[in-house]
Amino acid sequence: SQTIHQWPATLVQPVGSPLSLECTVEGTSNPNLYWYRQAAGRGLQLLFYSVGIGQISSEVPQNLSASRPQDRQFILSSKKLLLSDSGFYLCAWSALVLGSYNEQFFGPGTRLTVL
Amino acid sequence: GDSVTQMEGPVTLSEEAFLTINCTYTATGYPSLFWYVQYPGEGLQLLLKATKADDKGSNKGFEATYRKETTSFHLEKGSVQVSDSAVYFCALSPNAGGTSYGKLTFGQGTILTVHP
Numbered sequence: 007s008q009t010i011h012q013w014p015a016t017l018v019q020p021v022g023s024p025l026s027l028e029c030t031v032e033g034t035s036n037p038n039l040y041w042y043r044q045a046a047g048r049g050l051q052l053l054f055y056s057v058g059i060g061q062i063s064s065e066v067p068q069n070l071s072a073s074r075p076q077d078r079q080f081i082l083s084s085k086k087l088l089l090s091d092s093g094f095y096l097c098a099w100s101a102l103v104l105g106s107y108n109e110q111f112f113g114p115g116t117r118l119t120v121l
Numbered sequence: 122g123d124s125v126t127q128m129e130g131p132v133t134l135s136e137e138a139f140l141t142i143n144c145t146y147t148a149t150g151y152p153s154l155f156w157y158v159q160y161p162g163e164g165l166q167l168l169l170k171a172t173k174a175d176d177k178g179s180n181k182g183f184e185a186t187y188r189k190e191t192t193s194f195h196l197e198k199g200s201v202q203v204s205d206s207a208v209y210f211c212a213l214s215p216n217a218g219g220t221s222y223g224k225l226t227f228g229q230g231t232i233l234t235v236h237p
Contacts, residue, residue: 038223049227049229052224055222055223055224057222096164096165102223106153109153109155109214111167112157112164112165
């Protein structure tokens with residue numbers, strides 16, 4: 007069966023410090039991968055998605071970047087955090103089945119607080 | 122573009138009450154529809170799905186029917202429990218094959234609180 011991991015689970019960082027959040031998926035090959043941010047415990051904002059190694063698409067301009075160094079690894083980074091980067095970060099994956107994508111499967115999330 | 126609209130929350134119910142959370146969508150073609158649930162401090166879990174018109178998704182006592190004529194996918198449960206307290210998200214996938222890249226369109230979420 008497939009599983010998705012995120013770490014760390016929680017993180018408190020000062021403004022201006024760097025960031026690296028990691029997401030890995032097990033039990034599937036060549037998944038599409040997604041990073042979301044959730045503010046105020048409600049709506050989801052898609053930040054990045056990736057359809058393959060080294061292929062990153064950004065959905066919104068921001069202080070963050072993403073990389074996919076391996077098939078099942080997705081990393082969210084920042085060189086200098088802003089207060090507005092605080093939030094709950096979710097990684098998700100989906101697979102192409104019979105020519106279509108359907109549901110996404112989410113990781114447990116990382117709670118980031120920037121002080 | 123595609124969009125999903127959920128009823129405004131929060132929704133507060135007593136245990137064993139009937140639950141309905143409305144969801145309507147705008148999309149071209151024949152999207153797949155989903156309900157996700159998020160418990161406090163956790164990621165989203167797929168609750169149920171429907172991939173074509175008139176399909177009924179069901180899981181853990183929750184049900185939703187894909188109504189193409191009304192472009193709706195309302196979530197229902199006959200008797201809620203305290204443990205159902207969570208945020209519920211309606212979402213759609215355009216079923217545009219590889220060109221959609223699997224991106225989902227989410228509603229804004231509905232907070233449900235169930236009291237004993």
